[in-house]
Amino acid sequence: MSRTEPSVLVSTDGRAGRLVLNRPRALNALNREMVDRLTEALDAWERDATVETVVLGGAGERGLCAGGDIRGIHEDVRRGGGAESARFWAAEYRLNARIAHYPKPYVALMDGVVMGGGVGVSAHGDVRVVTERAKVAMPETGIGFVPDVGGTWLLSRAPGELGTHLALTAGAVGASDALLCGLADHFVPAERLAEFTAALAHTPPADAVARYAAAAPAAELAQHREWIDACYSADSVAEILRRLCDHGGTAAKEAAAAIESKSPTSLKVTLAALRRARGLSSLEEALNQEYRTSVAALSSPDFAEGVRAQLIDKDRRPRWSPAALDEVTEEQVARHFAVPDGGDLGLGV
Numbered sequence: 001m002s003r004t005e006p007s008v009l010v011s012t013d014g015r016a017g018r019l020v021l022n023r024p025r026a027l028n029a030l031n032r033e034m035v036d037r038l039t040e041a042l043d044a045w046e047r048d049a050t051v052e053t054v055v056l057g058g059a060g061e062r063g064l065c066a067g068g069d070i071r072g073i074h075e076d077v078r079r080g081g082g083a084e085s086a087r088f089w090a091a092e093y094r095l096n097a098r099i100a101h102y103p104k105p106y107v108a109l110m111d112g113v114v115m116g117g118g119v120g121v122s123a124h125g126d127v128r129v130v131t132e133r134a135k136v137a138m139p140e141t142g143i144g145f146v147p148d149v150g151g152t153w154l155l156s157r158a159p160g161e162l163g164t165h166l167a168l169t170a171g172a173v174g175a176s177d178a179l180l181c182g183l184a185d186h187f188v189p190a191e192r193l194a195e196f197t198a199a200l201a202h203t204p205p206a207d208a209v210a211r212y213a214a215a216a217p218a219a220e221l222a223q224h225r226e227w228i229d230a231c232y233s234a235d236s237v238a239e240i241l242r243r244l245c246d247h248g249g250t251a252a253k254e255a256a257a258a259i260e261s262k263s264p265t266s267l268k269v270t271l272a273a274l275r276r277a278r279g280l281s282s283l284e285e286a287l288n289q290e291y292r293t294s295v296a297a298l299s300s301p302d303f304a305e306g307v308r309a310q311l312i313d314k315d316r317r318p319r320w321s322p323a324a325l326d327e328v329t330e331e332q333v334a335r336h337f338a339v340p341d342g343g344d345l346g347l348g349v
Helices: 032-048 070-080 081-100 151-156 162-169 177-182 189-198 205-212 221-232 237-247 248-260 262-277 283-295 300-310 330-337
Strands: 009-012 016-021 053-058 063-065 106-112 111-114 127-130 136-137
Touching: 009 032, 016 032, 032 053, 053 063, 063 070, 063 106, 070 081, 070 300, 081 283, 106 283, 127 177, 127 205, 151 162, 151 262, 162 221, 162 237, 162 248, 162 262, 177 221, 189 205, 189 330, 221 248, 221 262, 237 248, 237 262, 262 300, 262 330, 283 330
Parallel strands: 016 053, 053 106, 063 111, 106 127, 111 136
Antiparallel strands: 009 016
């Protein structure tokens, strides 16, 4: 992308309004400008009778969106305490809710990498299409953060404990498991994606899906449901880890190792957020809760350290504080669910 090109390409094509996230060098990571452009386009098209379908895609060959601009958030925290990041999240989460209730069909092309904020602008849509190249994840615990953009709402409603497994391990899934977990609706082979996308200019999404979608391969996680449900139904991260280690299976041990490498604080807050989200009645309530956990993370040492280890220095050796699960107090977890000093998000109120 040249410096003169916008971060989101907005155009119309027949009956379709097209949105293309256009920061391919950053794997289309979302920033405030992009959120604002997406919101403005949706507002305009809602009033435009010539636009019947909205189609979201990503520029480049690597994926739809790798998430929020974490480097920018890290710099904001270092420079100014994170006030701008809190405003970004407020705008982003409002966009997520807008997408979920948009009055026209919203088609998300979940091709390639779709992580974090990328899930937020796609998985709340009406028609969520994955290809065999899809790599879908909520990887927040790996950077000392907590699933957001409605991720706790989506994952808490996945079959059994699959969502808990994905949230705590921060693991990525392919097309079939995304379908199984309720993060996507239809499988369109990558070789048909361009034709499917072009057809939306003159064809209702349901008809285009009927023409171009195919049966997805068998879901890998389906064969692991028994131990996933048994292990992750525990009420604490420590007990989940004990059950995973005692299970004896290779996949369960690998899951335990993945969890043990994550921020202990993030793990405890994430499990609490998922369990609370199960009792909420709307996406908006979940986004309000996530706004609290996100703002609280700005003052957590683990968020800055996780970004440093994964994205800045890339040594992949974060030094979490506290370093162990049993050192994370109930008070430290509870503060993530308190109303931020700057006030609540207030969605749906």
